[in-house]
Amino acid sequence: MQIHYNFAFFDEGSKREIRRATLKAIAIPGYQVPFASREMPIARGWGTGGLQLTLSLIGKDDVLKVIDQGSDESVNAVNIKKLVMKTAGIKTTEETQEATIIQSRHRIPEIPLTEGQILVLQVPLPEPLRDYEPSEYNTKRLHAEKEYSGAWLMLFEQIMKYGHMASDFDHPVMVENRYVMAPSPIPRFDNPKMHYSKALILLGAGREKKIYAVPPYTKVVSLAFDDYPFEVESFEDKHCRLCGATGVYLDELFNEETGETYYQCNDTSYCLSRLNEQSESRGVQHG
Amino acid sequence: MKLDFIHDIQRAYRKVVDSMSRPGLITNLKDEAAKVDLEAGCFPSTLVLAAMLLDTEVTFKVVSEKEEETTRWINQLTYAKADAAERADFVFVLYDKAEDELGQILRRVKTGSLIDPHDSATIIVEADAVTDGCDFKLTGSGIEEANYVNVSVNGNWMEVRQQQNAEFPMGVDLIFVDKNHHLLCLPRTTQILSEGRKL
Numbered sequence: 006m007q008i009h010y011n012f013a014f015f016d017e018g019s020k021r022e023i024r025r026a027t028l029k030a031i032a033i034p035g036y037q038v039p040f041a042s043r044e045m046p047i048a049r050g051w052g053t054g055g056l057q058l059t060l061s062l063i064g065k066d067d068v069l070k071v072i073d074q075g076s077d078e079s080v081n082a083v084n085i086k087k088l089v090m091k092t093a094g095i096k097t098t099e100e101t102q103e104a105t106i107i108q109s110r111h112r113i114p115e116i117p118l119t120e121g122q123i124l125v126l127q128v129p130l131p132e133p134l135r136d137y138e139p140s141e142y143n144t145k146r147l148h149a150e151k152e153y154s155g156a157w158l159m160l161f162e163q164i165m166k167y168g169h170m171a172s173d174f175d176h177p178v179m180v181e182n183r184y185v186m187a188p189s190p191i192p193r194f195d196n197p198k199m200h201y202s203k204a205l206i207l208l209g210a211g212r213e214k215k216i217y218a219v220p221p222y223t224k225v226v227s228l229a230f231d232d233y234p235f236e237v238e239s240f241e242d243k244h245c246r247l248c249g250a251t252g253v254y255l256d257e258l259f260n261e262e263t264g265e266t267y268y269q270c271n272d273t274s275y276c277l278s279r280l281n282e283q284s285e286s287r288g289v290q291h292g
Numbered sequence: 293m294k295l296d297f298i299h300d301i302q303r304a305y306r307k308v309v310d311s312m313s314r315p316g317l318i319t320n321l322k323d324e325a326a327k328v329d330l331e332a333g334c335f336p337s338t339l340v341l342a343a344m345l346l347d348t349e350v351t352f353k354v355v356s357e358k359e360e361e362t363t364r365w366i367n368q369l370t371y372a373k374a375d376a377a378e379r380a381d382f383v384f385v386l387y388d389k390a391e392d393e394l395g396q397i398l399r400r401v402k403t404g405s406l407i408d409p410h411d412s413a414t415i416i417v418e419a420d421a422v423t424d425g426c427d428f429k430l431t432g433s434g435i436e437e438a439n440y441v442n443v444s445v446n447g448n449w450m451e452v453r454q455q456q457n458a459e460f461p462m463g464v465d466l467i468f469v470d471k472n473h474h475l476l477c478l479p480r481t482t483q484i485l486s487e488g489r490k491l
Protein backbone atom coordinates (compact mmCIF):
# COMPACT_ATOMS: atom_id res chain seq x y z
CA MET A 6 0.00 0.00 0.00
CA GLN A 7 1.37 3.33 -1.00
CA ILE A 8 0.45 6.67 0.43
CA HIS A 9 1.37 9.66 -1.69
CA TYR A 10 2.16 12.96 -0.15
CA ASN A 11 1.99 16.57 -1.12
CA PHE A 12 -0.69 16.47 -3.75
CA ALA A 13 -2.56 19.76 -4.06
CA PHE A 14 0.24 21.56 -2.28
CA PHE A 15 -0.88 20.23 0.99
CA ASP A 16 0.11 16.97 2.60
CA GLU A 17 -2.54 14.36 3.31
CA GLY A 18 -1.99 14.58 7.08
CA SER A 19 -2.83 18.28 7.07
CA LYS A 20 -5.89 17.59 4.96
CA ARG A 21 -7.07 14.95 7.42
CA GLU A 22 -6.73 17.40 10.30
CA ILE A 23 -8.73 20.05 8.41
CA ARG A 24 -11.32 17.46 7.37
CA ARG A 25 -11.87 16.23 10.91
CA ALA A 26 -12.27 19.81 12.13
CA THR A 27 -14.65 20.62 9.27
CA LEU A 28 -16.99 17.73 10.07
CA LYS A 29 -17.07 18.81 13.73
CA ALA A 30 -17.73 22.40 12.66
CA ILE A 31 -20.71 21.27 10.56
CA ALA A 32 -22.06 19.29 13.53
CA ILE A 33 -21.75 22.31 15.87
CA PRO A 34 -22.91 25.29 13.78
CA GLY A 35 -21.18 28.56 14.66
CA TYR A 36 -18.67 26.98 17.06
CA GLN A 37 -15.00 27.64 16.31
CA VAL A 38 -13.23 24.30 16.06
CA PRO A 39 -9.48 24.58 16.70
CA PHE A 40 -7.13 22.70 14.41
CA ALA A 41 -3.42 22.08 14.23
CA SER A 42 -2.22 24.12 11.31
CA ARG A 43 0.95 23.51 9.44
CA GLU A 44 2.70 26.49 7.95
CA MET A 45 1.66 27.21 4.40
CA PRO A 46 4.49 28.38 2.17
CA ILE A 47 2.64 31.55 1.30
CA ALA A 48 2.52 34.85 3.10
CA ARG A 49 -0.12 35.26 5.70
CA GLY A 50 -2.88 37.68 4.96
CA TRP A 51 -3.48 35.73 1.80
CA GLY A 52 -6.16 33.84 3.55
CA THR A 53 -4.43 30.63 4.47
CA GLY A 54 -7.51 29.48 6.44
CA GLY A 55 -9.70 29.70 3.38
CA LEU A 56 -7.03 28.17 1.19
CA GLN A 57 -6.53 25.22 3.54
CA LEU A 58 -10.26 24.56 3.52
CA THR A 59 -10.39 24.75 -0.26
CA LEU A 60 -7.43 22.40 -0.67
CA SER A 61 -8.96 19.90 1.76
CA LEU A 62 -12.19 19.87 -0.25
CA ILE A 63 -11.17 20.17 -3.85
CA GLY A 64 -10.93 17.34 -6.37
CA LYS A 65 -10.57 16.81 -10.08
CA ASP A 66 -14.30 17.22 -10.70
CA ASP A 67 -14.52 20.62 -9.06
CA VAL A 68 -14.83 24.04 -10.61
CA LEU A 69 -13.35 26.75 -8.44
CA LYS A 70 -14.22 30.43 -8.26
CA VAL A 71 -12.08 32.78 -6.19
CA ILE A 72 -13.23 36.28 -5.32
CA ASP A 73 -11.44 38.92 -3.36
CA GLN A 74 -13.57 41.86 -2.22
CA GLY A 75 -16.01 41.23 -5.05
CA SER A 76 -13.42 40.85 -7.77
CA ASP A 77 -12.28 37.69 -9.54
CA GLU A 78 -9.29 39.51 -10.95
CA SER A 79 -7.55 40.92 -7.90
CA VAL A 80 -3.94 39.85 -7.45
CA ASN A 81 -4.94 37.72 -4.47
CA ALA A 82 -7.73 35.93 -6.28
CA VAL A 83 -5.62 35.29 -9.36
CA ASN A 84 -2.68 33.99 -7.33
CA ILE A 85 -4.85 31.60 -5.35
CA LYS A 86 -6.47 30.32 -8.53
CA LYS A 87 -3.07 29.83 -10.19
CA LEU A 88 -1.81 27.96 -7.18
CA VAL A 89 -4.76 25.60 -7.03
CA MET A 90 -4.77 25.07 -10.79
CA LYS A 91 -1.06 24.35 -10.89
CA THR A 92 -1.07 21.91 -8.01
CA ALA A 93 -4.41 20.18 -8.47
CA GLY A 94 -5.26 20.75 -12.15
CA ILE A 95 -8.64 22.12 -11.24
CA LYS A 96 -10.93 24.07 -13.56
CA THR A 97 -11.70 27.63 -12.53
CA THR A 98 -14.51 29.96 -13.45
CA GLU A 99 -15.72 33.47 -12.86
CA GLU A 100 -19.37 32.46 -13.23
CA THR A 101 -20.92 31.94 -9.83
CA GLN A 102 -23.42 29.38 -11.17
CA GLU A 103 -20.68 27.18 -12.69
CA ALA A 104 -18.62 26.91 -9.52
CA THR A 105 -18.80 23.98 -7.12
CA ILE A 106 -16.47 25.66 -4.62
CA ILE A 107 -16.37 29.42 -4.17
CA GLN A 108 -13.55 30.81 -2.08
CA SER A 109 -14.18 34.39 -1.11
CA ARG A 110 -12.86 37.21 0.97
CA HIS A 111 -15.20 40.03 2.05
CA ARG A 112 -18.25 39.14 -0.08
CA ILE A 113 -20.97 36.60 -0.69
CA PRO A 114 -21.82 36.64 -4.42
CA GLU A 115 -24.98 38.42 -5.58
CA ILE A 116 -26.31 35.37 -7.43
CA PRO A 117 -28.01 33.10 -4.89
CA LEU A 118 -25.94 30.03 -4.09
CA THR A 119 -27.33 26.55 -4.69
CA GLU A 120 -27.33 23.19 -2.91
CA GLY A 121 -24.47 21.84 -5.00
CA GLN A 122 -22.09 24.57 -3.91
CA ILE A 123 -19.77 25.17 -0.97
CA LEU A 124 -18.82 28.72 -0.03
CA VAL A 125 -15.44 29.06 1.70
CA LEU A 126 -14.92 32.36 3.48
CA GLN A 127 -11.51 33.59 4.57
CA VAL A 128 -11.50 34.88 8.11
CA PRO A 129 -8.86 37.18 9.59
CA LEU A 130 -10.41 37.44 13.09
CA PRO A 131 -12.71 34.56 14.00
CA GLU A 132 -13.51 35.61 17.57
CA PRO A 133 -16.52 38.00 17.72
CA LEU A 134 -15.89 38.70 21.42
CA ARG A 135 -12.20 39.58 21.06
CA ASP A 136 -12.71 43.36 21.10
CA TYR A 137 -13.73 43.36 24.72
CA GLU A 138 -12.13 40.14 25.90
CA PRO A 139 -8.51 39.70 24.83
CA SER A 140 -8.03 36.29 26.41
CA GLU A 141 -8.82 33.18 24.37
CA TYR A 142 -9.22 31.25 27.62
CA ASN A 143 -11.99 33.65 28.64
CA THR A 144 -13.77 33.91 25.30
CA LYS A 145 -14.01 30.12 25.16
CA ARG A 146 -15.70 30.22 28.56
CA LEU A 147 -18.07 32.98 27.50
CA HIS A 148 -19.13 30.89 24.49
CA ALA A 149 -19.48 27.82 26.71
CA GLU A 150 -21.83 29.69 29.05
CA LYS A 151 -23.60 31.50 26.19
CA GLU A 152 -22.62 34.66 28.03
CA TYR A 153 -22.98 37.28 25.33
CA SER A 154 -23.79 40.42 27.28
CA GLY A 155 -20.44 41.83 26.13
CA ALA A 156 -21.41 41.45 22.48
CA TRP A 157 -24.63 43.33 23.16
CA LEU A 158 -22.78 45.97 25.13
CA MET A 159 -20.48 46.62 22.17
CA LEU A 160 -23.49 47.23 19.91
CA PHE A 161 -25.11 49.40 22.57
CA GLU A 162 -21.98 51.53 22.84
CA GLN A 163 -21.95 51.99 19.06
CA ILE A 164 -25.52 53.25 19.18
CA MET A 165 -24.70 55.64 22.03
CA LYS A 166 -21.72 56.94 20.12
CA TYR A 167 -22.98 57.07 16.52
CA GLY A 168 -26.74 56.86 16.86
CA HIS A 169 -26.73 53.55 15.00
CA MET A 170 -24.88 50.25 14.89
CA ALA A 171 -21.59 51.12 13.28
CA SER A 172 -20.16 47.77 12.32
CA ASP A 173 -20.23 48.06 8.53
CA PHE A 174 -18.39 44.78 8.15
CA ASP A 175 -18.25 41.61 10.22
CA HIS A 176 -21.46 42.46 12.08
CA PRO A 177 -21.90 39.59 14.57
CA VAL A 178 -24.60 36.98 14.06
CA MET A 179 -26.32 34.43 16.28
CA VAL A 180 -26.28 30.92 14.80
CA GLU A 181 -29.13 28.51 15.67
CA ASN A 182 -29.87 30.51 18.82
CA ARG A 183 -26.64 29.23 20.35
CA TYR A 184 -23.35 30.74 19.17
CA VAL A 185 -22.46 34.32 18.43
CA MET A 186 -20.27 34.16 15.34
CA ALA A 187 -18.13 36.50 13.26
CA PRO A 188 -19.44 36.22 9.69
CA SER A 189 -15.99 37.38 8.41
CA PRO A 190 -15.58 40.92 7.05
CA ILE A 191 -18.54 40.78 4.67
CA PRO A 192 -20.72 43.91 4.49
CA ARG A 193 -23.92 43.89 6.54
CA PHE A 194 -25.63 43.63 3.16
CA ASP A 195 -24.44 40.01 2.89
CA ASN A 196 -25.38 38.87 6.41
CA PRO A 197 -28.97 37.89 5.45
CA LYS A 198 -27.57 35.64 2.69
CA MET A 199 -26.22 33.32 5.40
CA HIS A 200 -29.65 32.72 6.88
CA TYR A 201 -31.11 29.50 5.53
CA SER A 202 -28.47 29.44 2.78
CA LYS A 203 -28.91 26.59 0.31
CA ALA A 204 -25.13 26.18 0.16
CA LEU A 205 -22.86 24.97 2.95
CA ILE A 206 -20.72 27.85 4.24
CA LEU A 207 -17.30 27.07 5.73
CA LEU A 208 -15.15 29.70 7.40
CA GLY A 209 -11.42 29.33 7.94
CA ALA A 210 -8.98 31.39 10.00
CA GLY A 211 -5.39 30.36 9.27
CA ARG A 212 -3.51 32.45 11.79
CA GLU A 213 -5.88 31.66 14.65
CA LYS A 214 -6.27 28.05 13.46
CA LYS A 215 -10.05 27.91 13.64
CA ILE A 216 -12.67 26.43 11.36
CA TYR A 217 -16.36 27.06 11.74
CA ALA A 218 -19.44 26.44 9.66
CA VAL A 219 -22.94 27.47 8.78
CA PRO A 220 -24.65 24.36 7.40
CA PRO A 221 -27.41 24.81 4.82
CA TYR A 222 -30.87 25.70 6.14
CA THR A 223 -29.52 27.06 9.38
CA LYS A 224 -30.82 30.02 11.34
CA VAL A 225 -28.46 33.00 11.22
CA VAL A 226 -29.67 36.23 12.83
CA SER A 227 -27.69 39.48 12.90
CA LEU A 228 -27.47 40.86 16.43
CA ALA A 229 -29.73 43.88 16.94
CA PHE A 230 -32.03 45.56 19.43
CA ASP A 231 -35.81 45.83 19.12
CA ASP A 232 -35.65 49.60 18.94
CA TYR A 233 -32.47 49.56 16.82
CA PRO A 234 -33.16 46.82 14.28
CA PHE A 235 -30.45 45.43 12.05
CA GLU A 236 -30.37 47.20 8.72
CA VAL A 237 -28.36 46.44 5.62
CA GLU A 238 -26.67 49.16 3.64
CA SER A 239 -29.32 50.85 1.55
CA PHE A 240 -28.66 51.61 -2.09
CA GLU A 241 -32.33 52.40 -2.55
CA ASP A 242 -32.30 55.09 -5.19
CA LYS A 243 -28.97 54.08 -6.67
CA HIS A 244 -28.01 51.80 -9.51
CA CYS A 245 -24.90 50.43 -11.17
CA ARG A 246 -23.50 52.83 -13.74
CA LEU A 247 -22.46 49.96 -16.00
CA CYS A 248 -25.25 47.39 -15.90
CA GLY A 249 -28.04 49.32 -14.22
CA ALA A 250 -28.46 46.79 -11.40
CA THR A 251 -30.37 47.78 -8.27
CA GLY A 252 -30.72 45.95 -4.98
CA VAL A 253 -27.11 44.77 -5.03
CA TYR A 254 -24.05 45.89 -3.07
CA LEU A 255 -22.62 48.93 -4.85
CA ASP A 256 -19.22 50.58 -4.59
CA GLU A 257 -19.30 54.36 -4.42
CA LEU A 258 -16.83 55.91 -6.83
CA PHE A 259 -15.82 59.50 -7.40
CA ASN A 260 -14.89 61.07 -10.69
CA GLU A 261 -12.29 63.72 -9.89
CA GLU A 262 -12.64 65.48 -13.22
CA THR A 263 -16.38 65.99 -13.14
CA GLY A 264 -16.77 65.91 -9.37
CA GLU A 265 -19.51 63.39 -9.89
CA THR A 266 -20.30 60.48 -7.52
CA TYR A 267 -21.41 57.26 -9.18
CA TYR A 268 -21.99 53.62 -8.29
CA GLN A 269 -20.86 50.28 -9.62
CA CYS A 270 -21.57 46.65 -8.72
CA ASN A 271 -19.01 45.43 -6.20
CA ASP A 272 -19.49 41.88 -7.52
CA THR A 273 -17.69 42.33 -10.84
CA SER A 274 -18.53 38.95 -12.34
CA TYR A 275 -22.22 39.58 -11.63
CA CYS A 276 -21.93 42.94 -13.38
CA LEU A 277 -20.10 41.44 -16.33
CA SER A 278 -22.61 38.65 -16.84
CA ARG A 279 -25.43 41.22 -16.79
CA LEU A 280 -23.60 43.29 -19.38
CA ASN A 281 -23.12 40.20 -21.55
CA GLU A 282 -26.79 39.28 -21.26
CA GLN A 283 -27.80 42.81 -22.19
CA SER A 284 -25.57 42.91 -25.26
CA GLU A 285 -26.80 39.46 -26.33
CA SER A 286 -30.46 40.41 -26.08
CA ARG A 287 -29.70 43.62 -27.93
CA GLY A 288 -27.99 41.51 -30.58
CA VAL A 289 -31.10 39.34 -30.88
CA GLN A 290 -33.33 42.36 -31.23
CA HIS A 291 -31.18 43.89 -33.92
CA GLY A 292 -30.40 40.64 -35.70
CA MET B 293 -4.88 -1.65 -2.34
CA LYS B 294 -6.42 -0.11 -5.43
CA LEU B 295 -7.95 2.63 -3.35
CA ASP B 296 -6.29 5.92 -4.24
CA PHE B 297 -5.50 7.61 -0.95
CA ILE B 298 -5.70 11.05 -2.49
CA HIS B 299 -8.44 11.15 -5.09
CA ASP B 300 -10.76 8.39 -3.90
CA ILE B 301 -10.52 9.62 -0.34
CA GLN B 302 -11.23 13.19 -1.50
CA ARG B 303 -14.34 12.05 -3.37
CA ALA B 304 -15.52 10.01 -0.41
CA TYR B 305 -14.88 12.92 1.94
CA ARG B 306 -17.08 15.23 -0.10
CA LYS B 307 -19.92 12.71 0.23
CA VAL B 308 -19.43 12.70 4.00
CA VAL B 309 -19.47 16.51 3.97
CA ASP B 310 -22.70 16.44 1.95
CA SER B 311 -24.36 13.94 4.24
CA MET B 312 -23.13 15.62 7.42
CA SER B 313 -24.31 19.06 6.34
CA ARG B 314 -27.66 17.73 5.04
CA PRO B 315 -28.74 15.07 7.55
CA GLY B 316 -30.99 12.58 5.83
CA LEU B 317 -29.20 12.93 2.52
CA ILE B 318 -27.98 9.42 1.74
CA THR B 319 -24.81 9.30 -0.34
CA ASN B 320 -23.02 6.27 -1.72
CA LEU B 321 -19.42 5.13 -1.30
CA LYS B 322 -19.64 2.17 -3.69
CA ASP B 323 -17.01 3.40 -6.17
CA GLU B 324 -14.48 3.90 -3.40
CA ALA B 325 -15.49 0.77 -1.47
CA ALA B 326 -15.06 -1.31 -4.65
CA LYS B 327 -11.35 -0.50 -4.59
CA VAL B 328 -10.82 -1.80 -1.07
CA ASP B 329 -9.24 -5.24 -1.44
CA LEU B 330 -8.66 -5.94 2.21
CA GLU B 331 -10.67 -8.34 4.31
CA ALA B 332 -10.55 -6.61 7.66
CA GLY B 333 -13.73 -7.92 9.24
CA CYS B 334 -15.69 -4.77 8.47
CA PHE B 335 -17.48 -3.19 5.51
CA PRO B 336 -15.14 -1.79 2.86
CA SER B 337 -16.86 1.57 3.25
CA THR B 338 -15.90 1.51 6.93
CA LEU B 339 -12.27 1.17 5.90
CA VAL B 340 -12.67 4.08 3.48
CA LEU B 341 -13.86 6.21 6.41
CA ALA B 342 -10.99 5.00 8.59
CA ALA B 343 -8.45 5.89 5.90
CA MET B 344 -10.11 9.29 5.49
CA LEU B 345 -10.25 10.33 9.13
CA LEU B 346 -7.70 8.41 11.18
CA ASP B 347 -3.99 8.90 11.77
CA THR B 348 -1.57 9.13 14.67
CA GLU B 349 -3.31 12.28 15.96
CA VAL B 350 -6.48 10.42 16.94
CA THR B 351 -7.58 7.20 18.66
CA PHE B 352 -10.25 4.63 17.89
CA LYS B 353 -12.23 1.75 19.33
CA VAL B 354 -13.76 -1.19 17.47
CA VAL B 355 -16.93 -2.79 18.85
CA SER B 356 -17.22 -6.25 17.33
CA GLU B 357 -16.71 -9.94 17.95
CA LYS B 358 -13.66 -9.54 15.73
CA GLU B 359 -12.47 -6.48 17.58
CA GLU B 360 -8.87 -7.64 17.68
CA GLU B 361 -8.62 -8.43 13.99
CA THR B 362 -10.28 -5.24 12.75
CA THR B 363 -8.35 -3.13 15.26
CA ARG B 364 -5.11 -4.52 13.90
CA TRP B 365 -6.07 -3.78 10.29
CA ILE B 366 -7.18 -0.23 11.03
CA ASN B 367 -3.99 0.39 12.98
CA GLN B 368 -1.87 -0.91 10.09
CA LEU B 369 -3.81 1.14 7.60
CA THR B 370 -3.84 4.45 9.48
CA TYR B 371 -1.26 4.17 12.31
CA ALA B 372 -3.97 5.37 14.71
CA LYS B 373 -3.89 3.75 18.15
CA ALA B 374 -6.79 1.92 19.75
CA ASP B 375 -8.13 3.25 23.04
CA ALA B 376 -11.00 2.61 25.44
CA ALA B 377 -14.50 3.55 24.31
CA GLU B 378 -14.55 6.33 26.92
CA ARG B 379 -11.55 8.06 25.35
CA ALA B 380 -11.65 7.11 21.66
CA ASP B 381 -12.13 9.86 19.06
CA PHE B 382 -13.69 7.41 16.62
CA VAL B 383 -15.76 4.39 17.58
CA PHE B 384 -16.54 1.75 14.97
CA VAL B 385 -19.61 -0.31 15.79
CA LEU B 386 -19.48 -3.18 13.35
CA TYR B 387 -22.19 -5.23 11.69
CA ASP B 388 -21.84 -8.21 14.04
CA LYS B 389 -22.61 -6.07 17.07
CA ALA B 390 -25.06 -7.49 19.59
CA GLU B 391 -28.71 -6.47 19.57
CA ASP B 392 -28.37 -3.48 21.85
CA GLU B 393 -24.69 -2.77 21.63
CA LEU B 394 -24.97 0.62 19.94
CA GLY B 395 -27.11 1.97 22.77
CA GLN B 396 -24.68 0.60 25.34
CA ILE B 397 -21.63 2.06 23.66
CA LEU B 398 -23.31 5.45 23.19
CA ARG B 399 -23.61 5.68 26.97
CA ARG B 400 -19.86 5.32 27.34
CA VAL B 401 -18.33 7.49 24.64
CA LYS B 402 -17.11 11.04 25.20
CA THR B 403 -19.49 13.88 24.40
CA GLY B 404 -17.05 16.78 24.83
CA SER B 405 -17.50 19.63 27.29
CA LEU B 406 -19.28 22.96 27.06
CA ILE B 407 -15.88 24.56 26.54
CA ASP B 408 -14.60 21.96 24.06
CA PRO B 409 -17.68 20.37 22.53
CA HIS B 410 -15.58 19.17 19.59
CA ASP B 411 -13.68 16.85 21.91
CA SER B 412 -16.37 14.24 21.41
CA ALA B 413 -16.56 10.85 19.74
CA THR B 414 -17.68 10.25 16.18
CA ILE B 415 -19.47 6.92 15.92
CA ILE B 416 -19.32 4.93 12.69
CA VAL B 417 -22.09 2.34 12.65
CA GLU B 418 -22.49 -0.54 10.22
CA ALA B 419 -26.18 -1.07 9.50
CA ASP B 420 -28.08 -3.65 7.50
CA ALA B 421 -29.72 -0.96 5.41
CA VAL B 422 -29.92 2.80 5.35
CA THR B 423 -32.58 3.99 2.94
CA ASP B 424 -35.03 6.75 2.19
CA GLY B 425 -38.22 5.91 4.01
CA CYS B 426 -40.65 7.16 6.57
CA ASP B 427 -39.58 5.53 9.86
CA PHE B 428 -37.61 8.52 11.07
CA LYS B 429 -38.51 12.13 10.53
CA LEU B 430 -35.40 14.29 10.78
CA THR B 431 -35.35 18.01 11.51
CA GLY B 432 -32.69 20.50 12.52
CA SER B 433 -29.74 22.37 11.05
CA GLY B 434 -29.07 21.35 7.45
CA ILE B 435 -32.66 20.28 6.78
CA GLU B 436 -35.04 22.54 4.88
CA GLU B 437 -38.24 21.24 6.44
CA ALA B 438 -37.94 17.55 7.22
CA ASN B 439 -36.09 14.54 5.80
CA TYR B 440 -37.32 10.96 6.12
CA VAL B 441 -35.12 7.86 6.40
CA ASN B 442 -35.10 4.25 7.53
CA VAL B 443 -32.18 2.95 9.56
CA SER B 444 -32.21 -0.76 10.32
CA VAL B 445 -30.34 -0.83 13.59
CA ASN B 446 -32.12 -2.42 16.54
CA GLY B 447 -32.17 -1.43 20.14
CA ASN B 448 -32.72 1.71 22.13
CA TRP B 449 -29.85 3.66 20.60
CA MET B 450 -32.14 6.54 19.66
CA GLU B 451 -33.14 7.15 23.27
CA VAL B 452 -29.52 6.99 24.40
CA ARG B 453 -28.43 9.29 21.59
CA GLN B 454 -31.12 11.73 22.65
CA GLN B 455 -29.85 11.67 26.24
CA GLN B 456 -26.24 12.16 25.15
CA ASN B 457 -27.22 15.08 22.91
CA ALA B 458 -29.54 16.72 25.42
CA GLU B 459 -27.03 19.35 26.45
CA PHE B 460 -26.06 20.89 23.12
CA PRO B 461 -23.34 21.73 22.07
CA MET B 462 -22.10 18.58 23.81
CA GLY B 463 -22.99 15.37 22.03
CA VAL B 464 -22.05 12.64 19.60
CA ASP B 465 -22.15 12.55 15.82
CA LEU B 466 -23.14 9.35 14.03
CA ILE B 467 -22.17 8.11 10.59
CA PHE B 468 -24.06 5.06 9.32
CA VAL B 469 -22.87 2.89 6.45
CA ASP B 470 -24.75 -0.09 5.11
CA LYS B 471 -23.97 -3.24 3.10
CA ASN B 472 -24.63 -1.39 -0.13
CA HIS B 473 -22.22 1.41 0.84
CA HIS B 474 -24.95 3.93 1.56
CA LEU B 475 -23.93 6.66 3.98
CA LEU B 476 -26.10 8.67 6.33
CA CYS B 477 -25.03 11.14 9.01
CA LEU B 478 -26.87 12.12 12.15
CA PRO B 479 -24.93 15.00 13.68
CA ARG B 480 -25.87 16.07 17.22
CA THR B 481 -28.09 18.85 15.84
CA THR B 482 -30.53 16.44 14.21
CA GLN B 483 -33.82 15.76 15.98
CA ILE B 484 -35.37 12.37 15.28
CA LEU B 485 -39.09 11.80 15.40
CA SER B 486 -40.06 8.15 15.29
CA GLU B 487 -43.65 6.92 15.03
CA GLY B 488 -44.98 10.02 16.65
CA ARG B 489 -42.50 9.89 19.53
CA LYS B 490 -39.93 12.63 19.67
CA LEU B 491 -36.52 11.15 20.29
Ligand SMILES: [Zn+2]
Pocket residue numbers: 245246247248249250269270275276277279
Ligand atom coordinates in the same frame (compact mmCIF):
# COMPACT_ATOMS: atom_id res chain seq x y z
ZN1 LIG C 1 -23.28 46.35 -12.49
